[in-house]
Each structure stands twice: as C-alpha cells, then as structure tokens.
Amino acid sequence: MRKPILLLTFFTISLFTACAKPKQNASASQAAATSSASQPVAESAPAIDPKIQKLNRVLMSMTDRCKDAIPNGDPNEFLADLEKVLQIEKAFPSDDLSLYYLIDKKHTVGADYEPKHLRKLVANDDYIINKTTLALREDADDALHEMARAAKKDGVTLDVSSTYRSYETQERTFNYWVSVDGLEEAERESARPGTSQHQLGAAVDFGNIEDSYALTDGCKWLNAHANEYGWSLSFPQGYEDITGYRWECWHFRYIGVEACRFQNKWFSGIQQFMFEFIDAWKNME
Numbered sequence: 139m140r141k142p143i144l145l146l147t148f149f150t151i152s153l154f155t156a157c158a159k160p161k162q163n164a165s166a167s168q169a170a171a172t173s174s175a176s177q178p179v180a181e182s183a184p185a186i187d188p189k190i191q192k193l194n195r196v197l198m199s200m201t202d203r204c205k206d207a208i209p210n211g212d213p214n215e216f217l218a219d220l221e222k223v224l225q226i227e228k229a230f231p232s233d234d235l236s237l238y239y240l241i242d243k244k245h246t247v248g249a250d251y252e253p254k255h256l257r258k259l260v261a262n263d264d265y266i267i268n269k270t271t272l273a274l275r276e277d278a279d280d281a282l283h284e285m286a287r288a289a290k291k292d293g294v295t296l297d298v299s300s301t302y303r304s305y306e307t308q309e310r311t312f313n314y315w316v317s318v319d320g321l322e323e324a325e326r327e328s329a330r331p332g333t334s335q336h337q338l339g340a341a342v343d344f345g346n347i348e349d350s351y352a353l354t355d356g357c358k359w360l361n362a363h364a365n366e367y368g369w370s371l372s373f374p375q376g377y378e379d380i381t382g383y384r385w386e387c388w389h390f391r392y393i394g395v396e397a398c399r400f401q402n403k404w405f406s407g408i409q410q411f412m413f414e415f416i417d418a419w420k421n422m423e
C-alpha cells in the first residue's frame with residue numbers, strides 16, 4: 139500500500155483548520171482524526187478556498203512519485219511560496235520563453251525556436267570556456283558569472299563545456315550518440331531535437347561531461363552551492379523514470395533562486411516535479 143497521498147492531507151488540513159486549531163505537537167493527521175471524531179458534524183460544510191480546491195485538483199493530476207516527493211505541510215504556505223515564484227516569473231523577459239518552461243520528452247519547442255537574448259560566451263576572469271562556440275541567454279550568463287565568482291572565492295574554477303544548442307545542433311548531437319551507443323542508450327542521455335533544455339539557452343554542461351565529473355571540486359561545489367545562485371541539477375541520480383535521462387552530474391539549468399528554494403522545500407529538490415506542477419497549475423482552470 140502506498141502511504142496516504144498529500145492531496146488528501148492537504149484537503150484534511152484545510153478542512154480541519156477551517157473548523158478548529160490543531161493541538162500543539164499533534165501531527166496533522168492525528169489532529170484531523172481527532173477533529174473528525176470529536177467534532178459534531180456541521181450542518182453545512184465550511185467553504186474551502188478555491189485556490190486550495192485548485193491545488194487539490196492539480197496535485198491529483200500529478201504522478202504518484204511526484205505526490206510522494208511533496209512533504210506534508212500547510213497548503214496556505216505552499217500557495218504563498220508558489221505565488222512568490224510566479225510573481226518573479228513576471229519579471230522575466232516577456233518576449234521569450236519563461237525560465238520555468240517545461241521541456242522534456244513530452245513537452246517540446248519548435249525547430250525554429252531560439253532564445254531572443256543570446257550572448258556569446260567569451261574568455262573571462264570568472265569561468266573557463268572549453269569551446270569558442272558557447273552561448274547562453276543573457277540572464278543565465280549573468281547568473282553564471284555570479285555563481286562562478288562565488289566558486290572562485292572558495293578556490294574552485296568552474297569550466298563550461300556545453301551551453302545553447304540550436305535544433306539543428308541538437309539533431310546532430312543526438313544522431314552522433316545514436317551512432318556511437320545505439321538508439322536505446324542514446325535516448326538515456328541525449329535529447330532528441332526540440333526536447334533539450336539546451337535549446338532554451340539556460341542550461342550548462344560543466345567539466346568533462348562524464349560521471350567522473352562528480353569527483354571533482356567543481357561538481358562538489360556545484361552540488362553544495364548552485365541552488366544559492368539559481369542553478370538546478372536537472373537529471374539527478376535515481377530519477378530516470380521521471381526526467382527521461384540517467385544521472386547527469388554535469389548538467390545544470392538556470393531557473394532562479396526563488397524557484398530553487400521552492401523546488402527544495404516542496405518537491406524534494408527535483409526540478410522536473412516542480413516544473414510539471416507549475417505547468418499543470420497554469421493549465422488547470
């Protein structure tokens with residue numbers, strides 16, 4: 139049996155808090171159980187906030203694994219945190235896709251999509267460029283500079299190996315990996331054109347793009363601090379069924395500091411769960 143799903147907990151808490159305050163130190167589920175056992179049945183059910191109703195509907199539409207990743211908590215606090223993340227999104231460049239854009243094997247962009255504000259990466263004092271053909275969205279590159287400066291203060295130099303890829307470049311990259319590893323293996327770590335975070339211009343592959351990168355000071359530093367600068371590990375270990383890709387310790391996406399906080403607080407640090415949720419939230423009536 140699966141553990142009780144959060145949306146039930148959310149619903150119970152929201153109903154319960156509308157009736158009475160839980161006893162201190164009692165868990166939410168104990169409090170709710172006590173409440174339903176000891177409270178007389180109300181003649182008419184208390185009105186439930188439409189946003190909490192919507193939250194329940196969205197959560198209900200999420201995968202079981204996503205529901206399991208969301209910790210028990212106060213739905214109003216969740217909604218306040220969500221609101222903060224969505225407010226920040228309003229300040230993103232309005233002529234381009236959002237930094238929260240859900241892109242994966244099922245959610246794509248067209249062959250003609252390219253970021254509006256691309257900046258070519260050039261040699262600089264903050265990070266190393268391993269190629270001269272690199273480019274990022276300006277907002278992502280600004281954030282990369284900031285993060286790299288912080289890493290340098292800790293004695294770590296980040297090196298950037300891959301960044302923006304056009305649809306055509308991604309097509310070549312994918313076909314190359316198919317020729318090397320075969321289709322099945324290539325699908326596990328290379329995106330088909332139109333499905334790659336790299337086409338959004340806000341993802342970076344660091345270092346040697348191998349598992350051994352995890353052993354480097356650069357990767358260790360990123361694991362400890364990237365979120366503080368708005369960079370999120372996209373394909374963590376053990377989530378291939380969710381993200382579609384095996385662990386890629388070198389691949390980080392810029393999503394902003396507030397979204398990283400939201401991801402860590404409510405989605406067990408899994409970027410894919412958060413963006414699936416935000417996408418469902420926006421598409422739910």
Ligand SMILES: [Zn+2]
Pocket residue numbers: 300336341342343389390
């Ligand atoms: Zn990558």
